[in-house]
Amino acid sequence: MGLFQNIREQDTAPPRHRGSLCPTYYIYRINIIITDIRETTAPEIGESGAISYRFRFVKMGATAKMMMMIMMMMTMMMGVKGQVYFRGACPITPIIKDFDLERYLGRWFEQEKYFVAYQEVGRCWSYTYIKDYRTGNITVRADFWDILLNRPTVLTADVTAKRPYSAPSFLTYTLHGMPFIEVHAQVLATDYDxxxxxxACVPQPIGHTRRVRIQTRSPHPPYHVIEEAKTTLISLGIDVKFLEKQDTSCYKHY
Structure with missing residues (x-):
């Protein structure tokens, strides 16, 4: 029996046209199975459109399995990045020319987001941006509640602004130990406090995918903070109906 199975199950939705201002999108069901024999199979596509990835590893501890699974999932999702597809090319989004990364440092708690498959391994995600003032390097510490081991888990990535003058709000994340994996994101808007x-918007052979995330300084922000964030998204032309409220119940444990 798989050690970790059915991280997320969401029936495949057929393409739907919701008018000229709304996208066609697909949601996939993803099954992850881990056993103790070294073998990796190609994804299996069922009749319903569900996608199953089957990973088998040589015997190792539970923590090592979890970390390996996260890395494998991030790798396999590099070409997809998210599960919400939109028609056409990526829209042009505004750049925060005076983005202040120093003010952005500190902890942000995830409140709502578009579905992202590799994050389904945990709950209560938060991100703490830390600057090493000796070297000037910035890292982000991702804390989440590990649903396999039922305890807090940490991932760390380096953060760089590759175009600090022309596009300072475009950030690149490189996972420690996996420099060949880069994840790109843009800070669309923030009040810093x-x-x-x-x-993030990723071009695909047909259309594109988007990742959208609302984060707050407080783990349990008042209603008006989320509403202000959503109003800003709408003003920027971002569809808020695909946002999913995230579990924030375990922030008190770490």
Whole structure:
């Protein structure tokens, strides 16, 4: 029996046209199975459109399995990045020319986001941006509640602004130990003190995918903070109906 199975199950939705201002999108069901024999199979596509990835590893501890699974999932999702597809090319989004990464440092708690498959391994995600003032390097520490081991888990990535003058709000994340994997995100808007909006758009052979995330300084922000963030998203032309409220019940444990 698989050690970790059915991380997320969401029936495949057929393409739907919701008018000229709304996208066609697909949601996939993803099954992850881990056993103790070294073998990796190609993804299996069922009749319903569900996608199953089957990973088998040589015997190792539970923590090592979990970390390996996260890395494998991030790798396999590099070409997809998210599960919400939109028609056409990526829209042009505004650049925060005076983005202040120093003010952005500190902890942000995830409140709502578009579905992202590799994050389904945990709950209560938060991100703490830390600067090493000796070297000038910035890292982000991702804390989440590990649903396999039922305890807090940490991932760390390096953060760089590759175009600090022309596009300082476009950030690149490189997971420690996996320099060949880069994840890109844009800070669409932030007030630095209460909320921030992170966004990414990835071109696909047909259309594109988007990642959208609302984060707040408080683990349990008042209603008006989330509403202000959503109003800002709408003003920027970002569809808020695909946002999913995230579990915040376990922030008190770490």
């Amino acid at each position: 209460s909320w921030t909006l992170e966004y």
